[in-house]
Amino acid sequence: MTEPKPSIVLVEPEIPGNTGAVGRTCVALDMELVLIHPLGFDISDKRVKRSGLDYWQHIRLVEFASWHAFLAERSPRTDQLFLFEEFAETSFYDPDYPDDAYLVFGKETTGIPAHIVEAHAERLVKLPMRSSQIRSLNLANTVAAAAYQALRGKL
Template sequence: MTSIVLVHPEIPGNTGAVGRTCVALDLELILIHPLGFDLSDKRVKRSGLDYWQHIRLAEFASWEAFLEARVPRGDQMFLFEEYAKSSFYEPDYPPDAYLVFGRETKGLPAAIVEAHEAQLVALPMRSDKVRSLNLANTVAAAAYQALRGHLS
């Protein structure tokens, strides 16, 4: 099963919208603490609408706790950063991929990026007028690309 991993998300509405995408595509949502909000925040549930109860949710106290518990293979992990040299169109995503996204304002922590440089991918943007995309939109685009060929 493909999983969406949000590392230190800050905006409850984005996490709720990502959760809705996860339900729609039958993906697991993994949240890496600390979060910039409380999961009981009504804004999370409002964005996730009445789908929030159907989310397959896993939480980890830290990135290290996630790595220790899940032990992801290198070919399973795809870390999304706007400055990555590889396009997210390039990889062949396995059905058990982990699609990893950082917080809205700062992206992934430098230590995580440095440890996984070979697994960095970016969504290409044709205009230089946009610095980055909304997290929920990026997750949706990445999830559909990763599942291409696995969806029926």
């Protein structure tokens, strides 16, 4: 039996370079990359692979046609899900992340779709910002910060 590992879930990502950079982070941390369609680009787009550099071939990539398809196949426990949204009240420093956590991020322009947020409102977390001049970080930066926090003490 293989040991449980966390996954990064990108729901409807729009920018190929961000997805490539997230994939590179996944390789570095031995995390699975889950993409929820529709994507705002073709996964074979060379901009995705350029951002992932020559690491793209090592990504454990899984794609699902929709959020519902992901839920149906994976059946995640409630305690596995962590949805990252700028308006969440809980800091991403607070939870204890299980070894098989799903760190969920939405599209760059609008975040996680409302129907997903509403269904999992108790699982929302945010990266705290010290400055009121900014709402959020770039998706790839947010994913990297979240992934390292989720693996804190486990690396």
